[in-house]
Amino acid sequence: MRFKVFRTSIAAAALSVIAAVAMPSQSAKAAGFYKDKVITIVIAFGPGGGYHLYSTTLAKHMKQFIPDTPPIILQFMPGAGGLKAANYMYKVAPKDGTYMSLLSQTAALFQRLNKGKTGYRYDASKFNYIGRLVSMDAAHMLYNSLPDRDLAKLKNAKLETIIACTAGKAAQGYINAKALSVASGISVKILTGYQGSARQNIAMQRGECNYQPGAWNSWKARRADWLKKGLIKPVALTALKRHPDLPDVPTIVELAKTEKLKRIMSFIAGYAPVGRAYATPPGTPADRVAMLRDAFDKAAASKGFLEETKKRNMLIGTAPGKFVQKIVNGIIATPDDVVNETKKILGYK
Secondary structure, rough: OOOOOOOOOHHHHHHHHHHHHOOOHHHHHHOOOOOOOOEEEEEOOOOOOOHHHHHHHHHHHHHHOOOOOOOOOEEEOOOOHHHHHHHHHHHHOOHHHHOEEEEOOHHHHHHHHHOOOOOOOOOOHHHHEEEEOOOOOEEEEEOOOOOOHHHHHHOOOOOEEEEEEEOOOHHHHHHHHHHHHHOOOOOOEOOOOOHHHHHHHHHHHHOOOOOEEEEEHHHHHHHHHHHHHHOEEEEEEEEOOOOOOOOOEEEHHOOOOOOOHHHHHHHHHHOOOOOOOEEEEOOOOOOHHHHHHHHHHHHHHHHHHEEEHHOOOOOOOOOHHHHHHHHHHHOOOHHHHHHHHHHHHOOOO
């Protein structure tokens, strides 16, 4: 992102040039560090899904904008809906700028919902956010094995008609399915133990489930054929506003009938703007954070990256790390009454 800077006098301009020469930028200070180094991106879910696709594409182009062009490799660390990777990045991962992560966009949300629990050993607000590639509006997809895919009609469907396959109670799929059920009034049976969107897609094909909430950008990039054939139909979005691709698909906030429920759904949907955001552990030197942010911004705006993402049908909606930081801080600052009501709805203690 480029910003116009206005100078009020020639003297001020001269002083700024002198300062720039005398005091190197934070990213310039880090030059030389990455020689003979390898950067690892820790991904909170298994291979084969959108996290994999976006990270592979970013790694390919981002390394070109880092001094000494260090290789960037991916390390998959699925477990507990992203909790394992978040704890690892906060407590264990090297804090020298050689480790980045793509955590679940719900990391801050689940931290707030589980405040005080021993299993949550990270603080999402203390990660150094490098940048976001795209927001993560979750599209609630119904498979064509259902006799009807109209939400209004499904309110009267028999129990266990709508079945979702998710990783576990700490996964975004679980929270999305619960949210849709409460907001729309439909009954949803949620099966757990299906790690990763690839396995969940297979489960729908096998008839084990017929409903899967997942990132709209992933559906569009990886299952465009399903959309074209009508195998899946989006009936709602976990988002704060409608997506331009899906102007007729309501958000869970819109589906909520009371102001109280709308506040809860807004809290849940607040993770969507976090999206596919990359971060380094707390304690990473500021100059290396600055260098990685600069490389990220340049890669995301590069011709090669944009051409490849267009060819792969990948949605892109970049945002700087500071924007992500603000969103995360807002989630963590959510009032206790909203958090407690959300926990009741989700069945969390």
